[in-house]
Amino acid sequence: PKKKKVSYSNRGMTLEEDLNATNDYYLLRKQAVIHKKPIPIQVVNVDYPRRSAAKITEAYYKRASTTDYNGIYKGHYIDFEAKETRNKTSFPLKNFHDHQLTHMKMCHEHGGVCFVIIRFSTLNRVFLLNFPLLYKWWNQQFEEKGKKSIPLKEIETDAFEINYSLSPRLPYLKIVDQLISERNA
Amino acid sequence: PKKKKVSYSNRGMTLEEDLNATNDYYLLRKQAVIHKKPIPIQVVNVDYPRRSAAKITEAYYKRASTTDYNGIYKGHYIDFEAKETRNKTSFPLKNFHDHQLTHMKMCHEHGGVCFVIIRFSTLNRVFLLNFPLLYKWWNQQFEEKGKKSIPLKEIETDAFEINYSLSPRLPYLKIVDQLISERNA
Numbered sequence: 623p624k625k626k627k628v629s630y631s632n633r634g635m636t637l638e639e640d641l642n643a644t645n646d647y648y649l650l651r652k653q654a655v656i657h658k659k660p661i662p663i664q665v666v667n668v669d670y671p672r673r674s675a676a677k678i679t680e681a682y683y684k685r686a687s688t689t690d691y692n693g694i695y696k697g698h699y700i701d702f703e704a705k706e707t708r709n710k711t712s713f714p715l716k717n718f719h720d721h722q723l724t725h726m727k728m729c730h731e732h733g734g735v736c737f738v739i740i741r742f743s744t745l746n747r748v749f750l751l752n753f754p755l756l757y758k759w760w761n762q763q764f765e766e767k768g769k770k771s772i773p774l775k776e777i778e779t780d781a782f783e784i785n786y787s788l789s790p791r792l793p794y795l796k797i798v799d800q801l802i803s804e805r806n807a
Numbered sequence: 808p809k810k811k812k813v814s815y816s817n818r819g820m821t822l823e824e825d826l827n828a829t830n831d832y833y834l835l836r837k838q839a840v841i842h843k844k845p846i847p848i849q850v851v852n853v854d855y856p857r858r859s860a861a862k863i864t865e866a867y868y869k870r871a872s873t874t875d876y877n878g879i880y881k882g883h884y885i886d887f888e889a890k891e892t893r894n895k896t897s898f899p900l901k902n903f904h905d906h907q908l909t910h911m912k913m914c915h916e917h918g919g920v921c922f923v924i925i926r927f928s929t930l931n932r933v934f935l936l937n938f939p940l941l942y943k944w945w946n947q948q949f950e951e952k953g954k955k956s957i958p959l960k961e962i963e964t965d966a967f968e969i970n971y972s973l974s975p976r977l978p979y980l981k982i983v984d985q986l987i988s989e990r991n992a
C-alpha cells in the first residue's frame with residue numbers, strides 16, 4: 623500500500639502560537655529557556671473592585687523597544703523577532719522598525735545569537751534568517767535602486783527553512799546549532 | 808573648608824526607576840543590552856475609535872512567568888529579579904514565587920548569570936544576591952525551623968552591596984564582573 627506522507631504543516635495556527643508551543647517543548651525538556659516577551663501596554667486607569675481582581679479600564683498599546691523573544695540556549699543569549707506575511711513572492715522590509723534592527727545589532731555585537739523567523743502564511747513556509755544577512759538586506763533598501771522587500775528566492779538562499787514537525791512544531795534550535803558552530807568555526 | 812560628602816542616594820525613586828535609568832546608561836555606552844520586561848496583561852476588550860489609537864477598555868494583570876529583567880553583557884545571558892521591602896532587619900522570602908526561582912534555576916543551569924537585586928527602601932540600601940545563595944536561602948525555609956526571611960546581617964555577608972552613584976545610579980555590572988570572574992576561576 624502506498625504510504626501516505628504525514629504532514630505536520632501549520633493547521634491554522636499563528637506563527638506565535640507555533641513558536642510558543644515549541645518553546646514550551648524546549649523548556650520542559652530543559653533544552654532552552656526562551657520566552658515571548660509580553661506586549662508593552664501603557665496602563666492609564668485601574669479599578670479595584672472589592673473581592674475581585676484589579677480591572678484595567680483604560681490602557682494603550684506601546685511600541686515594543688526590543689524583539690519578540692529572548693532567552694538562553696547552551697550558554698548563548700538568544701534574541702529573535704517573528705514575522706508573518708501574506709505575500710507570496712517576497713518579504714516586505716517595512717515589517718521591521720528601525721529600533722528592532724538597532725536592538726538586534728547591539729545584541730549581535732555583544733555576542734548574542736540574533737535572527738528573524740519569517741512565515742509566509744499563504745505558502746505555509748517558515749524560514750530563519752540570521753541577523754548579519756537580515757542586516758545586509760535592511761541596509762540595501764536605502765541605496766539607489768534598493769529593494770523594499772526580500773525576494774523569496776533570495777530567502778531560500780540566505781535563510782534556513784524550518785520544516786514543521788510533530789514536536790516541537792518548529793524545531794528552530796537545530797538551525798541555531800548550525801549558526802553557533804559556523805560562528806565557532 | 809570642610810568638604811561636604813556628596814550623596815547620590817536614592818531620592819524617592821523606586822528601585823525599578825533606578826534600574827531602568829542604569830540600564831539606559833549601559834545601553835547608551837554600549838556596555839550591555841538589558842531591558843525590563845513589560846508587565847504581562849490579559850487584554851479582554853479593545854475599542855477601535857476612528858482616527859485615534861486602539862483603546863483597551865478591559866484587561867487584567869497576569870502573573871509573570873519569568874523575572875523582571877534580562878539581556879546580554881559581555882556575551883553572558885543576564886537574568887534578574889528586583890525586589891523592594893520596607894522591612895528593616897530582614898528580607899521576607901514570601902516576596903518570591905516558586906516559578907521565579909524555577910525560572911532562575913533553569914537559566915543558571917544553562918549558563919546564565921542570575922541574581923536578585925534587593926532594596927531595603929527604608930534603609931535605602933541595595934544588595935545583589937547571586938542565585939546560588941538565594942537558592943540556599945529559599946530551600947532552607949522548608950526545613951524544620953527554617954527561616955521565613957533572610958536576616959539583613961546574612962545579606963550583608965552573602966550579598967554584594969551596590970552603592971548609589973551619579974551615573975549609572977546603581978552600578979550593578981561591576982558586581983556582575985566579579986560573579987563572572989569567580990565563576991571562571
Ligand SMILES: [Mg+2]
Pocket residue numbers: 690703704705
Ligand atoms: Mg513579531
Ligand SMILES: [Mg+2]
Pocket residue numbers: 875888889890
Ligand atoms: Mg520585581
